[in-house]
Amino acid sequence: MTASINDADGATGPISYQWFADGIAISGATGSSYTLVQDDVTKVISVAASYTDDLKTMENPVSADTAPVTEVNDAPTFSRFYDALGTTDEDTEVEITLATLLAVGDEADVDIGGSIDGFLVTSVASGTLKIGADAGSATAWTATTNDIVDSTNKAYWTPAGNAHG
Incomplete structure (x- = not known):
């Protein structure tokens, strides 16, 4: 899974990410991409970002939850x-x-x-x-x-x- 930012004011600076499974932070999952693991099965996944846009406004968007992860x-x-x-x-x-x-x-x-x-x-x-x-x-x-x-x-x-x- 990959997160990306689309900010009309621009987002050219550093962006911090935190991925969540059922609303609980996933330890170590702080990059723009996250690879699902077996423990994620049945859980919903979301990601939060934190950055300052190019107009110097602090932004903290949170994605919508995914559908529950299914077994493969x-x-x-x-x-x-x-x-x-x-x-x-x-x-x-x-x-x-x-x-x-x-x-x-x-x-x-x-x-x-x-x-x-x-x-x-x-x-x-x-x-x-x-x-x-x-x-x-x-x-x-x-x-x-x-x-x-x-x-x-x-x-x-x-x-x-x-x-x-």
């Missing part, structure tokens, strides 16, 4: 694994479970209290990946249909030939 489905976050998922020699398959991924990753989802129930595999850098309920029924990974590792589907990875991982 924020995308989960993930940036890296902290440790190896497994190691094996060429032509030897390693099983990767949801529990393994959760144990070594930095994933989070603010919408559901931090609980992650699956990983979407978007690419495979090397080797062969299969996904399925067990090694016997797992089928080759594809980017559009067989790409989720969760509580019912495990990943089975085999390094490329002449590689160890």
Whole structure:
């Protein structure tokens, strides 16, 4: 959200801002822009400005309240694994479970209290990946249909030939 001043007398000097949620000042929200956070859901947002216009009149306008902030489905976050998922020699398959991924990753989802129930595999850098309920029924990974590792589907990875991982 961004606040702007439109004063017929001009407002070329410094402007101070304070953002509010349900009429209560939001700590640290003192710039001309404010990014909504999860705590703002169901609250109305407003902003007050304070400045001296170009005719030297002190001004203190307050915006109208927004509509109540509604919940959105924020995308989960993930940036890296902290440790190896497994190691094996060429032509030897390693099983990767949801529990393994959760144990070594930095994933989070603010919408559901931090609980992650699956990983979407978007690419495979090397080797062969299969996904399925067990090694016997797992089928080759594809980017559009067989790409989720969760509580019912495990990943089975085999390094490329002449590689160890």
